[in-house]
Amino acid sequence: MSRGPSGPEERAWEVVRRAFDERAVAPRRSRRWLVAAAVASAAVVVAAVLSPPGRAVFHRVREAVGVEHADVALFSLPAPGRLLVVSENGGGVWLVQDNGFKRKLGTYTDAEWSPHGLYVVATRPNELVTLDPENGERWTLARRGASQPRWEGTMTDTRIAYLTPGAVRVVAGDGTGDRLLARAARVPPAWSPGRLHTLAYLTPGKTIVLQQVDTGRVLWRRAPGNAPRSLAWSSDGTMLAAAAPRRVVVLSGTGAVARVVSTLSGTITGAAFEPGTHRLALTIRRASGSEIKVVDVDHPGAARLLFAGPGTFRDIVWSPNGRWLLVDWPTANQWVFLHGARVHAVANIREEFHRRDDVVPSLRVAGRWCCR
Amino acid sequence: MAERAWIRGAQQGSVADFERLFRAHWPRAYRAARLVTGDAAAAEDIAQEAFLAAVRNLDRFDRRRPFAPWLHRIVVNRAIDWTRARKLRAEVELGDHVPAVPDPELDGSALGRIAELSPEHRAVVVLRYVLEYTPGEIAELLDLPRGTVNSRLRRGLDRMREEP
Helix, strand or coil, X not given: CCCCCCCHHHHHHHXXXXXXXXXXXXXXXXXXXXXXXXXXXXXXXXXXXXXXXCCCCCCCECCCCCEXXXXXXXXXXXXXXXXXXXXXXXXXXXXXXXXXXXXXXXXXXXXXXXXXXXXXEEEECCEEEEEECCCEEEEEEECCCCEEEEEEECCCCEEEEEEECCEEEEEECCCCCCEEEEECCCCCCEECCCCCCEEEEECCCCCEEEEECCCCCEEEEECCCCCCCEEEECCCCCEEEEECCCEEEEEECCCCEEEEEECCCCEEEEEEECCCCCEEEEEEEXXXXXXXXXXECCCCCCEXXXXXXXXXXXXXXXXXXXXXXXXXXXHHCEEEEEXXXXXXXXXXXXXXXXXXXXXXXXXXXXXXXXXX | CHHHHHHHHHHCCCHHHXXXXXXXXXXXXXXXXXXXXXXXXXXXXXXXXXXXXXXXXXXXXXXXXXXXXXXXXXXHHHHHHHHHHHHHHCEEECCCCCCCCCCCCCCCCHHHHHHHCCHHHHHHHHHHHCCCCCHHHHHHHHCCCHHHHHHHHHHHHHHHHCCC
């Protein structure tokens, strides 16, 4: 039995001892103590989760939580493209360009790019809005509780799917032909990249349905066994990842189960296919911190640890060229950009998207980094 | 007797006593999980989870009872669940996967063919011949009739003795 610092016993002991320490002081701890403990334990926890040899790609994490030598501001994005940042709970929607220029588009509750990144579809309470980022709003459609808009199509023929309470609706990109498609659970729908105007959505009965929205034809239905919280297609449209807290079911283009990825002790909080591949990045929340792992769905058996740290990771999003993965790390107030062995971090993210009411912003970026 | 003192010390917050308890029980817990799952990373997760469960339940633990059976019950049941799940679903586990390489613990030993058994058979063989519980104790640990334990042991051993 190895007692070396990278052995399983030592890794386990670090994690278990930390849990024991927290238990031992539980009756008298305060929020301030908790923060201090989190800070003090950062290096230990990171070492514990990253130690399997050859698995982790990691930069040094200083004792204060976060990647050392982070940029002090968002001077630029590391890959071409533009990013929409949704600041939840009234913070509005921001546009970030790759040269670091950023601008608040408005007090929208959500936003997504059009298929070629020329326009944005956004929501306000009870309203669907499309806008040209340079010239303002193009049309609006009043719909009670409109949320989670998703836009797809060709240069000349597009559709927008969005949720209203208990339903998924579809409207053409010019604002015409709005209609109820089906009853649906509150999980963002996902357009199939491989088939025009074909939408995957979750029914209230927790069945995933793939439907051609113009003809109404249902291509397949599949109950993945537990309730997914997100649906994500591979860029070639041949795989759909349905992510639930304990497992991700990857369906083939025909709805058959291609792979199941599960976790014993963590909670899966996000999933995103790397563009042009079948590599699926996953965010996993554990008692000791959070991890980003990558599973190659075509070559199962190896879940590669890409990054880990104390606290919570929120959204992840791939750059449009698939080279960089952006991880929102609110515990560290950082964005971390990962590319192979390279780690580039930007600090002070809350200040980048400061709110006038001084509420700490809660940011969403998943699926919103668009277009080379 | 030392173990009772460690548990009492741990319940009173002594990390040194808790470490003694951990060090005394980790090797067998990890080895049992590894033999049942055949996967080093899963075994590490499972054994670690069992100790985390111990931390959570430390205050309620009855010091008069031995610690090992309580821990091994968690380890072996979770290892069986993990192995069943992987087999059924062709599943990728998000523990840190270790590529299949010859396991030095298994090579050349009588346990070398344990991977050919079902998870249920592996578990009783490991509990009997690695952790050295009696069939009666195994029946209690796994909530099984004693006859079932005996038959699984017999079939498991027969299978391991078969010519490849």
